[in-house]
Amino acid sequence: LDAPVSGGQAGAENGALTVMIGGDEETYNAAKPIIDTYSKFNKLLGPAGNGQLAKAANQICIAGVVEGLAEALHFAMKAGLNGEDLIETISKGAAGSWQMENRYQTMLRDEYEFGFAVDWMRKDLGIALEEAQRNGVKMPLVEMVDEFYSEVQKSGGGRWDTSSLLTRYTRK
Known part of the structure; x- marks a missing residue:
C-alpha cells in the first residue's frame, strides 16, 4: 500500500489523519484496522500509486x-x-x-x-x-x-x- 496522510502533527497526535490509500483491496482490508487507529477517514483509491x-x-x-x-x-x-x-x-x-x-x-x-x-x-x-x-x-x-x-x-x-x-x- 501507499498511504500518504493529511492532517498535520495535530492530526497525527490525535489519531485524526485522513489517509489516501493506493493498493489492492485485500491488503487494504487487512491493514484497515491498524489504519483506523490513527485516522479519522481513510479510503482505498485504486491501485498502488493512487x-x-x-x-x-x-x-x-x-x-x-x-x-x-x-x-x-x-x-x-x-x-x-x-x-x-x-x-x-x-x-x-x-x-x-x-x-x-x-x-x-x-x-x-x-x-x-x-x-x-x-x-x-x-x-x-x-x-x-x-x-x-x-x-x-x-x-x-x-x-x-x-x-x-x-x-x-x-x-x-x-x-x-x-x-x-x-x-x-x-x-x-
Missing part, C-alpha cells in the same frame, strides 16, 4: 488556499483592516478553510517555526507538476505557488510552515 496521486491533488488544493490566505492578509494589512476581525468574519462564509482557521493567527504574528515544511510542500508540488506534465495537464497556479515557495526557501525558510508564503509580502 495514494500518492491523491496526496498530490491535496497539496495542489492547499497551495492555492494558502497563497489566497497570504494575499488576503497582506491586502487587509495594507488596507488598515484588523486581521483578527477580518478572519473571524470571513471564516464563517465561503472563504473559510482549515488553513484559515489554523494558520491565520501565526501568520499575523509572523511565526512559522512549526507545521508542514516548505521543503516538503515543494517535494509534493514537484510530484504533482511532473505527473501533470506526463498527462499534458497545465497547472499555472501550482507553477506560480511552487516558485513562491522557492523564494521562501531561498530566504532561509525551507523548514518553515507552508503558511510562510505571507513573508514574500511582509518581509521585503
